[in-house]
Amino acid sequence: MSKYTDAGVDIGKQRELHSKIAEMISSTYRNAIVGAGHYSGVVKVGTQNIAIHVDGVGTKTLLSLKTGIYEPIGVDCVAMNVNDLVSIGARPVALVDYLALERPMEDVVEQLTKGLVKGAKESDAEIVGGETAIMPGVINGYDIACTAIGVVDSPKLGNDVRPGDVVLGLGSNGVHANGFSLVRKLIDEGKLSLKDWGEELMKPTRIYVREILAVLDKVKAVAHITGGSFTKLRRVTKYGLELRMPEPHEVFKEIERAGVPHDEMYRVFNMGVGMVVFTDRENAEVLKNFLSRYHEVFELGQVTEGDKIKIITYKNEILYL
Incomplete structure (x- = not known):
């Protein structure tokens, strides 16, 4: 069985480093x-109040070199930043990108830039500059990251989330841009076929900016599900959560069949839920009806007393995170 730590990523140690x-x-x-x-x-x-966030795409870039699919990586880079901005209620305003290359790669840069522009337009942000560096001996292939700024009147940090509040999930576009060290390990070991699943794995991260901004007055908190998966909900509330997860995309089932333990899937991947919204019972139906115009919406469960995150998986297994 393959775990994230086997692929060289220890989320626990990473959190310790973040705290320091x-x-x-x-x-x-x-x-x-x-x-x-x-x-x-x-x-x-x-x-x-100026909000700021910086993030990259991680080792999905290495998979793009194998598949020859680059444009979605540019979208990913924007999405990983603007989705985090809107998670505190900030409206994205501008982006700058940083692209480091092993060697001049004009075709790759052109496709990446197309993706950046596509993502920026979708999130109503402007790309106002950036940096491109050629770094042989330092970079293997290429790496890309963005810094995004936004504006926010009063940051939504989850301070008013209470037991009884409803937890909604917005459907993802697939794996998005997290967990790829583990995915690549499975591919390298011949357990997951890049030929069969390459296009599905390279789908870009969904951008949720416009729809979240449209309902900010009806939500208490928002959580972008990225690295660390549903443990990210701890950024929003220390209360307990009881969540029943939906049937995930087939690609997640294939990754699990390739040798990832069932519980590990919910600690690494988004499992079909790219964004989580917290609201009170009064506004839940209104939000579901509105957000369903954009994405599949799941009523995952509710906030509970205590401090445990209880997840009922699509296999009806119970996990505690």
Whole structure:
């Protein structure tokens, strides 16, 4: 059986490192409203609250080199940032990108840029600059990251989430851009066919900006499901959660059949849910009806007393995260 740690990624140790970094950088805060540890940082500049986030696409870039599919990676880079901005209620405004290349790769850069532009337009953000560096001996193939800024009146951090609140899930577009070190391990071992699943794996991360911004007045909190999967919900609330997960895309079942333990799937991948929305019972139906115009919407469950995240999987197994 294959776990994320077997592929070289230890989420627990990564969290420990994040905590150390957050403690160290907190000494720089002067105008920070939201520091490290949430989906985006927020700093007050004059009378305006500016939200900022930086992220990349991870080792999905290596899979793009094998498949020759690059444009979705540009969309991924935008999505991983703007989805995190909107998770605190911020409206994305601008992006800059950083592209590091092993060697000049004009065709790759053109396709990546097309993806960046597509993602920026979908999230109503402007790409106002960036940096391209040729770094032989440092970079294997290429790496790409974005920094995104947004504006927010009052950050939604989940402070008013309470037991009894409803938890909704918005459908994902597939694997998105997380867990690819594990996916690549399965491919390298011959347990998962890149020929059969390459196009499905390379689908871009879904962007949820417009629909979330349209319902901000009816939601209490929003959580983008990325690295660490549903443990990310801890950024939103320390209360308990009881969630019944939907039937996932076939690609997740194939990854599991390739040798990933069932419980590990829910600790690594989004399992068909790309964004989670918290709301009160009064607004739940209104939100479901509106959001279903954009994506498949699942009523996953509710916030509970206590502090355990209980997940009932599509196989009706019970997991605690």
